[in-house]
Amino acid sequence: xxxxxxxxxxxxxxxxxxxxxxxxxxxxxxxxxxxxxxxxxxxxxxxxxxxxxxxxxxxxxxxxxxxxxxxxxxxxxxxxxxxxxxxxxxxxxxxxxxxxxxxxxxxxxxxxxxxxxxxxxxxxxxxxxxxxxxxxxxxxx
Numbered sequence: 001x002x003x004x005x006x007x008x009x010x011x012x013x014x015x016x017x018x019x020x021x022x023x024x025x026x027x028x029x030x031x032x033x034x035x036x037x038x039x040x041x042x043x044x045x046x047x048x049x050x051x052x053x054x055x056x057x058x059x060x061x062x063x064x065x066x067x068x069x070x071x072x073x074x075x076x077x078x079x080x081x082x083x084x085x086x087x088x089x090x091x092x093x094x095x096x097x098x099x100x101x102x103x104x105x106x107x108x109x110x111x112x113x114x115x116x117x118x119x120x121x122x123x124x125x126x127x128x129x130x131x132x133x134x135x136x137x138x139x140x141x
Contacts, residue, residue: 006106014098021091022067025050029058030067030084034092038073038081067091 015024022030029044036043045055059082062068067088073079084092107115 010099010102013102014095017095017098018091022062022065026058026062027095029055029062030088030092031096033068033082033084034089038075038079040079040081044082062088 015027018027025048028048032044032047033039041056041059042052044050044059045052048055050058059068059070062082063070066085068082069085070080071083073081107118110118
């Protein structure tokens with residue numbers, strides 16, 4: 001639980017980095033859009049556990065704020081996909097940069113062998129979490 005609290009504190013501090021620009025769910029959507037190719041509102045709804053209409057409204061607000069654009073899918077012209085604008089890329093980059101810096105600082109206080117063991121343990125954890133388990137959803141952030 002202490003590790004969970006430490007990660008939560010890093011995430012909370014990085015969300016604060018975004019200031020009033022976006023809400024935490026909007027930030028999660030921005031990270032998904034940055035991470036997954038050809039993401040749309042339906043994908044956002046599924047990944048965040050939102051009703052599709054709620055995800056559409058969330059995406060509408062991101063478009064209105066100038067952080068996201070809607071575009072025709074390059075692979076299927078019938079689909080509309082979401083992409084980050086330059087401002088969206090900058091915001092996600094700032095938030096993720098804050099997270100990386102905090103993690104680098106913490107890892108810098110650990111011995112090389114502890115970092116190696118942690119890397120192995122987190123790799124095993126991630127591999128196990130990516131397997132579909134009933135009632136467990138793992139999002140890519």
